[in-house]
Amino acid sequence: MPSTRALIHAPWSASKVSTALRCPRLFHWKYIEKIKEPEVMPEARIGKAIHKALELVLMGTPQEEATATVRAELPSETEQLRYDRLCVGIPAFTSRIGQFRNRRRVSRQLVEYSLAVREDLSVTQFYSGDAYYRGVIDLGYLFSDDALALIDHKTGARLPGTSITDQLEGYVVLAAAAFRHVRTFWLGVHWVSERAVEWGTPVRAETVIDELMPDLLDNIEAAALAVDDGPRPNPGPWCDRCSYRDRCPASKELRYEPVEYHEDED
Numbered sequence: 001m002p003s004t005r006a007l008i009h010a011p012w013s014a015s016k017v018s019t020a021l022r023c024p025r026l027f028h029w030k031y032i033e034k035i036k037e038p039e040v041m042p043e044a045r046i047g048k049a050i051h052k053a054l055e056l057v058l059m060g061t062p063q064e065e066a067t068a069t070v071r072a073e074l075p076s077e078t079e080q081l082r083y084d085r086l087c088v089g090i091p092a093f094t095s096r097i098g099q100f101r102n103r104r105r106v107s108r109q110l111v112e113y114s115l116a117v118r119e120d121l122s123v124t125q126f127y128s129g130d131a132y133y134r135g136v137i138d139l140g141y142l143f144s145d146d147a148l149a150l151i152d153h154k155t156g157a158r159l160p161g162t163s164i165t166d167q168l169e170g171y172v173v174l175a176a177a178a179f180r181h182v183r184t185f186w187l188g189v190h191w192v193s194e195r196a197v198e199w200g201t202p203v204r205a206e207t208v209i210d211e212l213m214p215d216l217l218d219n220i221e222a223a224a225l226a227v228d229d230g231p232r233p234n235p236g237p238w239c240d241r242c243s244y245r246d247r248c249p250a251s252k253e254l255r256y257e258p259v260e261y262h263e264d265e266d
């Protein structure tokens with residue numbers, strides 16, 4: 001059973017768990033006080049735009065039309081040019097996905113597919129009041145041989161030392177709860193800027209039940225514990241990408257370390 005402190009902050013998601021573990025103050029502002037983000041980082045906006053373009057293309061919109069529609073919503077030319085550079089990889093990705101689909105018997109494609117589970121890991125609706133953990137799968141393919149491939153688009157840099165299973169753990173747990181007949185999960189990360197798809201070792205359904213589900217519940221408990229002491233700041237390299245950094249004194253201390261000045265050194 002989850003602790004009361006974990007239940008209070010439900011529904012959890014992968015980003016909510018990582019925010020809590022990284023900086024309780026950011027968690028407090030974003031998820032408890034729900035303060036509107038004072039500035040949205042260009043990286044976040046470009047990342048969202050690429051996800052949207054990929055979603056449209058995978059759902060059948062011609063690439064030129066999809067990328068142009070999304071591009072028009074970006075607020076500056078600089079961001080549009082960064083977006084253009086990332087879009088260059090989309091045709092190669094979709095053609096690779098097409099070949100992959102031709103080789104395997106796909107029974108269903110899942111694009112931006114929302115999933116949620118209750119605290120006992122039974123399936124519920126994404127916006128339901130009893131959702132305990134939820135997430136949106138970027139792309140998935142259900143095969144007729146009881147396998148499921150999950151692909152997560154990442155527009156940022158690779159995180160050294162994290163395995164693909166670690167990164168997609170929450171999505172596998174959600175997918176395993178929703179598609180109980182699936183015996184094997186293939187996990188892939190689409191590194192958009194590198195135009196590469198990296199696959200991890202396939203995960204068996206038994207491993208999801210015996211290892212990944214308990215791991216995920218433990219991570220949620222650790223996240224709930226981290227934010228239990230209130231909005232303590234925890235400055236670090238992630239402050240550079242924090243939308244609330246201008247209202248956070250801890251970030252300023254980190255970014256502008258005081259330089260000691262001694263008159264007699266002149």
Ligand code: SF4
Binds near residue numbers: 023025239244250251
């Ligand atoms: S700027 Fe840094 S310390 Fe301040 S809330 Fe954001 S992540 Fe936390």
